[in-house]
Amino acid sequence: MDLLQFRWFGGWLVSSVKVLMTETWDTIADWYVERVRTGSAMHEFARDVLLDGLPADLDGQRILDLGCGEGLITRALALRGGSVVGIDPSPRMIGHAQTAEQASPSGALYAVDDGASPATVAAGSVEWVTAGLSLNNVPDLAAAIRAVRRVLVPGGRLVFTIPHPCFEAPHARWSLGADEPPGRVVGNYFAEGFWRSVNPVGARRAGNQHRMLSTYVTSLVEHGFVIESVAEPAPDARVVGEHPLRAGLPPFLLVSGLRS
Numbered sequence: 001m002d003l004l005q006f007r008w009f010g011g012w013l014v015s016s017v018k019v020l021m022t023e024t025w026d027t028i029a030d031w032y033v034e035r036v037r038t039g040s041a042m043h044e045f046a047r048d049v050l051l052d053g054l055p056a057d058l059d060g061q062r063i064l065d066l067g068c069g070e071g072l073i074t075r076a077l078a079l080r081g082g083s084v085v086g087i088d089p090s091p092r093m094i095g096h097a098q099t100a101e102q103a104s105p106s107g108a109l110y111a112v113d114d115g116a117s118p119a120t121v122a123a124g125s126v127e128w129v130t131a132g133l134s135l136n137n138v139p140d141l142a143a144a145i146r147a148v149r150r151v152l153v154p155g156g157r158l159v160f161t162i163p164h165p166c167f168e169a170p171h172a173r174w175s176l177g178a179d180e181p182p183g184r185v186v187g188n189y190f191a192e193g194f195w196r197s198v199n200p201v202g203a204r205r206a207g208n209q210h211r212m213l214s215t216y217v218t219s220l221v222e223h224g225f226v227i228e229s230v231a232e233p234a235p236d237a238r239v240v241g242e243h244p245l246r247a248g249l250p251p252f253l254l255v256s257g258l259r260s
């Protein structure tokens with residue numbers, strides 16, 4: 001490599017790292033939507049895990065889908081008969097959700113809004129709040145749980161999934177078995193807070209919040225929810241087919257809480 005090439009490579013490397021360090025859900029929205037809509041086993045499994053936590057018939061039920069992204073779960077809830085509003089702070093995600101709704105109407109509505117302070121959702125206006133892989137993106141969990149409590153009717157339910165925090169702790173990685181046994185390598189589980197993956201083709205390059213499992217459960221209880229169920233479903237055959245090392249670990253945690 002001559003000096004000119006070296007300088008070019010150095011400049012490219014620095015600008016690539018800078019781009020990675022400033023990615024947000026809005027800047028990766030087009031990439032994410034393409035991934036979800038071309039048949040992602042993990043995303044469809046995550047959707048099904050959450051849907052399994054809800055009744056098959058949602059006729060007459062009002063639902064807020066918090067952190068709806070491009071509407072994968074929102075559409076499914078509407079097709080079960082629910083009156084669903086999906087909110088997400090990323091205008092680009094909401095744009096994709098609305099375009100999909102126009103192309104194939106399900107009845108779902110969408111708004112750009114923050115899950116920790118939803119200005120577009122009235123107090124006591126929904127029977128259900130769903131949050132698929134989104135609470136781990138909200139910086140202030142207590143504010144989000146308070147907001148969920150505000151919009152739910154008494155007796156309403158919050159059902160959410162998050163990447164399983166025990167195995168998806170900051171910078172957890174796969175060992176492929178060269179120098180260590182094959183499996184998941186997890187570093188500091190106790191290091192709560194914001195972290196950003198350096199994987200240039202991973203969703204967590206947009207950054208996310210790591211919290212211990214107990215933090216989620218405690219926050220729900222502290223804000224007047226009764227925990228009704230906690231589940232750690234085994235990955236389905238498609239997920240394992242794509243990534244055999246996932247066979248022995250639950251990728252997602254599902255929690256259901258009743259608003260007192």
Ligand SMILES: C[S@@+](CC[C@H](N)C(=O)[O-])C[C@H]1O[C@@H](n2cnc3c(N)ncnc32)[C@H](O)[C@@H]1O
Nearest residue numbers: 025067068069072090114115132133134137138
């Ligand atoms: C992994 S995507 C999940 C999208 C969708 N729920 C699904 O299952 O396909 C995470 C979403 O959380 C959203 N998000 C980030 N911060 C948020 C916040 N403060 N309130 C609500 N959603 C947020 C992101 O914009 C992104 O669309």
